[in-house]
Amino acid sequence: MKPHFRSVALLSVLLPLVSRSAEPVPVAYAPPADATPLGTTFVDWDSLTPRVTPIGLYRAVFDAPTPTLEKFEVHVTTLNPGRISHPPHHHPWEEMLLIIDGNVEVSINGQKHPAGPGSLIFFASNDVHNLANVGDRPATYYVINFYTDLVHTVAKQAAATQAVPGKLPSSVIDCDRLPASPTKTGFRRKVVDSSTLTFVRLENHITTLNAGEGTLPDIKDAGDEFFIVRSGVIEAKANGVTCRLKAGSCFYFAPNEGRAFKNIGAGPASYQVFKVVSDKSPPEPPA
Numbered sequence: 001m002k003p004h005f006r007s008v009a010l011l012s013v014l015l016p017l018v019s020r021s022a023e024p025v026p027v028a029y030a031p032p033a034d035a036t037p038l039g040t041t042f043v044d045w046d047s048l049t050p051r052v053t054p055i056g057l058y059r060a061v062f063d064a065p066t067p068t069l070e071k072f073e074v075h076v077t078t079l080n081p082g083r084i085s086h087p088p089h090h091h092p093w094e095e096m097l098l099i100i101d102g103n104v105e106v107s108i109n110g111q112k113h114p115a116g117p118g119s120l121i122f123f124a125s126n127d128v129h130n131l132a133n134v135g136d137r138p139a140t141y142y143v144i145n146f147y148t149d150l151v152h153t154v155a156k157q158a159a160a161t162q163a164v165p166g167k168l169p170s171s172v173i174d175c176d177r178l179p180a181s182p183t184k185t186g187f188r189r190k191v192v193d194s195s196t197l198t199f200v201r202l203e204n205h206i207t208t209l210n211a212g213e214g215t216l217p218d219i220k221d222a223g224d225e226f227f228i229v230r231s232g233v234i235e236a237k238a239n240g241v242t243c244r245l246k247a248g249s250c251f252y253f254a255p256n257e258g259r260a261f262k263n264i265g266a267g268p269a270s271y272q273v274f275k276v277v278s279d280k281s282p283p284e285p286p287a
Helices: none
Strands: 004-006 041-043 051-053 056-064 071-079 094-101 104-108 111-115 119-123 129-133 139-147 171-174 186-194 201-209 224-231 233-238 241-246 250-253 260-263 269-277
Touching: 041 241, 071 129, 071 224, 111 171, 119 186, 139 224, 139 269, 171 186, 201 260, 233 269
Parallel strands: 004 041
Antiparallel strands: 041 250, 051 056, 056 071, 071 139, 094 119, 094 139, 104 111, 104 129, 119 171, 186 201, 201 269, 224 250, 224 269, 233 241, 233 260
16 A cells, blocks of 8 residues: 655642543543545644644544554644643543643543653553643643554453553653663664553554664564654655655554655654554564
8 A cells, every 4th residue: 555645840739720620531432533544644743734722732643444453543732731631531442642842740540640741651441531731831742542442342440440460551651761772773762562451562662863874674564553753854765655754743654564764864863653463463574
């Protein structure tokens, strides 16, 4: 399938709009807005048209099935100071946030956690959650939802109550504080590699390429993968299509689609990878 390019510190007292309490509510599953399976797609940050909302801005990215997932939904929220993302709620699918800018307070089952730029937040199945902007400027973050078949059969209890051994619990991770392992082309930070209640495997890492460096010419992976450019300028290639992507831009790769990346900027360039393997994922390609 041809890829598609769319030119497209913790406060002790919260502001009144942040501190309002509410009973947790369940969120119902909604079918994908687009029924056409998503293929490899590059999305330039400047193509994401912001829509004004009562709490800030909303940028739609994806809402479609993939070759192996029932639904893959991504959007970008900009939350104004003093606002909450939504009342505390829960849902069976597992959700991730990547904080791009600003400082927020994350609530997970009533426990509060600070998070700033570079933080990855994982909400496990049916754990009650929301977040609040506790800073003095807008906070912007990616919201990433992978829906597997297990979304419909997972236990209705909160993941924290189930406490299944070996399954990733809800987490707030300061990615930039993780150790970096040198590579031939730059360095790499391992963030997460675990099974979860709805994923056979969730793997997340950050790759940094030094100026002029690139990856192998035809990388393939059996999982559904979503990439966010964190810094610099990346040239991405897939099936004869080449595009330049700056910080904030993102791209999705369908399973076993070949690709290659190169840092075409003057300084280091980094991107964060979200990989999900489900029961429907194809076998891993040969090394």
